Amino acid sequence: MTNKARCPVAQFDHHSPEHTESHVAIYKKLRDETPVAWSESHGGFWVLSDYASVYEASRDDDMFSSARHDEYGGPGLAVTVPKAPTQFHIPIEIDPPNSAPYRKLINKVTAPKAAEKLQPLIKHYVTGILDSVIESGEADLAIVAGVPAMVTVDWLGLDPADYKMYVDAMHTLVSAAPDSPEYRHAADVAVPQVERTVRAHIAHRRDNPTDDITTYFIDSDVNERKMTDDEIYSILELIISGGVGTTASLVTQSLVWLYQNPEVRTQLIEEPSMLDVAIEEFLRVFSPTQALGRTIMEDADFHGCPVRKGDRALLSWASANRDQEQFADPDEVDITRWPNRHIAFGVGVHRCAGLYIAKGLAREIFTQVFERMGDYVVDLENMVTYPDQGTNAGFHSIPVTFTPGERxxxxxxxxxxHYSKA
Ligand code: HEM
Incomplete structure (x- = not known):
C-alpha cells in the first residue's frame, strides 16, 4: 500500500532483529515522537503506541475490526500483523454483537470460580515438572513454560503427555519470525498435526461424553442451536494458542528479572501475600502479548492521522503499558504499584478470556519455584530469547543452578x- 499522504511515517518493524533486541526503547521513541504512525513494513500498517490511542482503538470495534477481511492485507488470522496462516478463531475474530454468545460460553468455564477449580490440576503439573529437575540442582528453568500447555490440554480432555506438540505448534507461531524455517514448520506441519488430533478428540467426545471442557462445548447451545465441529475446533484452538505461550512468557521473563533483582525476590519469598499485586506489575512491564492487529473499517482522522478503510493497524499493549501519561516512572518495576491499570490482557469485548487461569498458573509457578529452588542462579550468558519478540516476548531457555531438593x-x-537428565 502506498502512502504519500500518510503522516507521520516511522521506520518500524516489530518482527525485525532490531526490535527483538530493543523493543522497549523503540516503543518509547514512537510514543515520544509519533504515537500513531504509519509503517511501510509488512504491506503497510498503522502502529498505535500510546495508552490513549491503544485504549480507544480497542474499544471501538466498529472502526477497528477484529474480523477477517481477506480483501485487506490478504488471508489469515486477522489479529496479527502480518496475518498468520491459521484456522479461523472464535470469538477473537468475530466483532460484537455476534461474538457475545460464544464469549458467554467461554466465560462460564474461565470465570474466577471456575478458574479456582483448576488450581489442584495446576499444582499437580507444577509439582511434577519441578520434581523432574529438583534432585539435580540444575535445570533449564524454561521447562516451567510447559505447565500452561499441560494444564490447558488436560482441561480440554486431550492427552497432557502430548503437551510439547501443542507448544511446538502454537508457541512457535508467535515466537518465530514470520517465514523463518521454524515458523513454516509450525504452520505447515505442527499446526495441521494439532488440528488432526483435536478434531479426532471432538469426534470421539461426541460419542463418549465426559466432564471435560470439550464435552461442555459439544453440549452447549449458541443462538439456540448446537455448535458444529468447525466452531468447536475453532474455539479449542484459540484456547490452546491463548493458553500455551502467553503465561509461559510472563513467568519466564519475571523469573529472570527476579534473579537480577535479588532483594525483590527475597521480599516475595518472605512475604508471599505480595505476590498477586506483584504479578499485575509483571504483566504490565513484561506484557507477554506485545501487540495485536485490527483492520480499519472507515476513513477517519484518528489522533491527527488520516486512516483509511482497509488499512491494517497494530495495537501495542506493551508500549501502552509503559506510557508515562498513565503510569508514574513507567520503566521502574514497582511490585507494590496499585492501582495498576495495565492492559496486558487487552481492553474491551475481546479482553482475555483466560486471565484468571493465567494468574492462577503464574501464582503457583512462582510459589513453588520460590519454595523449592528459591536460590536459583541464572546463567545469563547462555539464555536464549525468542528469536522474534513482535507478538510474544520471552525466553526459550534459562539455564539455572540451585540447591537440590526432594521430589x-x-x-x-x-x-x-527430564528425569534421565537429572
Ligand atoms: C499472561 C497470560 C495471557 C496474556 C498476557 C493474554 C493476553 C491476551 C490478550 C491481549 C487478548 C486480547 C486479544 C485482542 O484484543 O485481540 C487475549 C484474548 C484471549 N485470551 Fe488471553 N492471555 C493470556 C492467557 C490466556 C489463557 C491462559 C487463556 C486460556 C486458557 C487465554 C485465552 C484467551 C482467549 C480465548 C481470548 C479471546 C477472547 C475474545 O476474543 O473474546 N489467554 N489474551
Whole structure:
C-alpha cells in the first residue's frame, strides 16, 4: 500500500532483529515522537503506541475490526500483523454483537470460580515438572513454560503427555519470525498435526461424553442451536494458542528479572501475600502479548492521522503499558504499584478470556519455584530469547543452578525425559 499522504511515517518493524533486541526503547521513541504512525513494513500498517490511542482503538470495534477481511492485507488470522496462516478463531475474530454468545460460553468455564477449580490440576503439573529437575540442582528453568500447555490440554480432555506438540505448534507461531524455517514448520506441519488430533478428540467426545471442557462445548447451545465441529475446533484452538505461550512468557521473563533483582525476590519469598499485586506489575512491564492487529473499517482522522478503510493497524499493549501519561516512572518495576491499570490482557469485548487461569498458573509457578529452588542462579550468558519478540516476548531457555531438593510426587512417565537428565 502506498502512502504519500500518510503522516507521520516511522521506520518500524516489530518482527525485525532490531526490535527483538530493543523493543522497549523503540516503543518509547514512537510514543515520544509519533504515537500513531504509519509503517511501510509488512504491506503497510498503522502502529498505535500510546495508552490513549491503544485504549480507544480497542474499544471501538466498529472502526477497528477484529474480523477477517481477506480483501485487506490478504488471508489469515486477522489479529496479527502480518496475518498468520491459521484456522479461523472464535470469538477473537468475530466483532460484537455476534461474538457475545460464544464469549458467554467461554466465560462460564474461565470465570474466577471456575478458574479456582483448576488450581489442584495446576499444582499437580507444577509439582511434577519441578520434581523432574529438583534432585539435580540444575535445570533449564524454561521447562516451567510447559505447565500452561499441560494444564490447558488436560482441561480440554486431550492427552497432557502430548503437551510439547501443542507448544511446538502454537508457541512457535508467535515466537518465530514470520517465514523463518521454524515458523513454516509450525504452520505447515505442527499446526495441521494439532488440528488432526483435536478434531479426532471432538469426534470421539461426541460419542463418549465426559466432564471435560470439550464435552461442555459439544453440549452447549449458541443462538439456540448446537455448535458444529468447525466452531468447536475453532474455539479449542484459540484456547490452546491463548493458553500455551502467553503465561509461559510472563513467568519466564519475571523469573529472570527476579534473579537480577535479588532483594525483590527475597521480599516475595518472605512475604508471599505480595505476590498477586506483584504479578499485575509483571504483566504490565513484561506484557507477554506485545501487540495485536485490527483492520480499519472507515476513513477517519484518528489522533491527527488520516486512516483509511482497509488499512491494517497494530495495537501495542506493551508500549501502552509503559506510557508515562498513565503510569508514574513507567520503566521502574514497582511490585507494590496499585492501582495498576495495565492492559496486558487487552481492553474491551475481546479482553482475555483466560486471565484468571493465567494468574492462577503464574501464582503457583512462582510459589513453588520460590519454595523449592528459591536460590536459583541464572546463567545469563547462555539464555536464549525468542528469536522474534513482535507478538510474544520471552525466553526459550534459562539455564539455572540451585540447591537440590526432594521430589514430592512419585515417578510420572510424562516427565521421564527430564528425569534421565537429572
Ligand atoms: C499472561 C497470560 C495471557 C496474556 C498476557 C493474554 C493476553 C491476551 C490478550 C491481549 C487478548 C486480547 C486479544 C485482542 O484484543 O485481540 C487475549 C484474548 C484471549 N485470551 Fe488471553 N492471555 C493470556 C492467557 C490466556 C489463557 C491462559 C487463556 C486460556 C486458557 C487465554 C485465552 C484467551 C482467549 C480465548 C481470548 C479471546 C477472547 C475474545 O476474543 O473474546 N489467554 N489474551
Amino acid at each position: 514430592l510426587l512419585g515417578d510420572t512417565p510424562m516427565f521421564a525425559e
